[in-house]
Amino acid sequence: MKTAAALPGSLGPVRQLGYVVKDLDQAVDAWTRQLGLGPWLFFRNVPLHSVFRGQPSTPVIDLALSYRGDMQIELIQQRNDAASPYLADIRAGRYGLHHTAFLCEDIEGDVRRAEEQGLKVACDIRMPAGGRYVYLQSPDLGEHLYIELLEATEQFRGMFAQGVAAAAAWDGKGENTVIDFAQLGQG
Numbered sequence: 001m002k003t004a005a006a007l008p009g010s011l012g013p014v015r016q017l018g019y020v021v022k023d024l025d026q027a028v029d030a031w032t033r034q035l036g037l038g039p040w041l042f043f044r045n046v047p048l049h050s051v052f053r054g055q056p057s058t059p060v061i062d063l064a065l066s067y068r069g070d071m072q073i074e075l076i077q078q079r080n081d082a083a084s085p086y087l088a089d090i091r092a093g094r095y096g097l098h099h100t101a102f103l104c105e106d107i108e109g110d111v112r113r114a115e116e117q118g119l120k121v122a123c124d125i126r127m128p129a130g131g132r133y134v135y136l137q138s139p140d141l142g143e144h145l146y147i148e149l150l151e152a153t154e155q156f157r158g159m160f161a162q163g164v165a166a167a168a169a170w171d172g173k174g175e176n177t178v179i180d181f182a183q184l185g186q187g
Contacts, residue, residue: 011110011149015160016072016101018148020089024062024077028176037066037073038170041163045079045182050125052083059084064176065159067167072101072160085123085135085146094144099135101148103156107132110149119147131156 021027024042031037042064050057059082064075076098078086089098104110111121111134119136126132131153135146150156 011102011104011114013070013102014100015070015103016074016099016148016150017097018074018076018099018101018146020086020095020098021075021077022090022095024064024075027075027077028064028066031066031073031075035068036172037068037167038172038176039166039174040064040066040176041159042176042178044178044180047181048084048125048127050084050123052085052123055083057083059086061086065163067163070160070164072163074101089144097145099146099148101133101150103152103160104149105152107134107149107151111136114147114149122146129155 019027028040028042032040042062044062046061046063048057048059048061050059052059060079061084062077062079066073076086078084078090081087086098089095102110114136115121118140119138121134122137123135124132125134132151134149136149137146141147
């Protein structure tokens with residue numbers, strides 16, 4: 001049996017599972033207590049400068065990241081009512097797995113190849129600190145599942161490497177890290 005990375009047009013291994021949550025702090029507590037994940041890196045008040053279904057929008061989210069092996073776990077809580085890939089799930093009370101993500105060295109080329117495979121761009125997001133990520137969907141993959149392509153910038157690769165190492169060394173003690181974009185004047 002061939003692995004996904006060997007298939008033509010493959011995006012490589014899944015590197016992130018993203019979950020929409022109702023309350024970020026409660027979700028982090030549950031993932032830590034019940035599944036032993038940690039430490040967590042929190043980003044608060046993150047404005048996502050995006051185009052969602054063809055319209056400009058700036059959802060503001062809080063998120064937390066941790067790792068199990070090389071897999072990044074992302075928990076997301078939207079803080080405003082701006083149009084986004086998260087809002088329909090939140091309004092429907094649908095919390096849980098939201099997307100699977102792939103790191104992309106050539107995000108333009110990977111978006112084009114994904115579109116050639118029948119996926120449609122739902123949201124294109126430019127991060128305040130640089131980098132881009134794109135949500136795509138296909139009815140063949142599930143009505144409520146997004147595929148996310150993450151631009152593999154040097155900063156993003158470094159964050160992954162640090163997070164994987166921190167999780168491997170974590171003994172269940174110590175503080176989580178919190179970065180608040182509102183306090184940084186980012187937006």
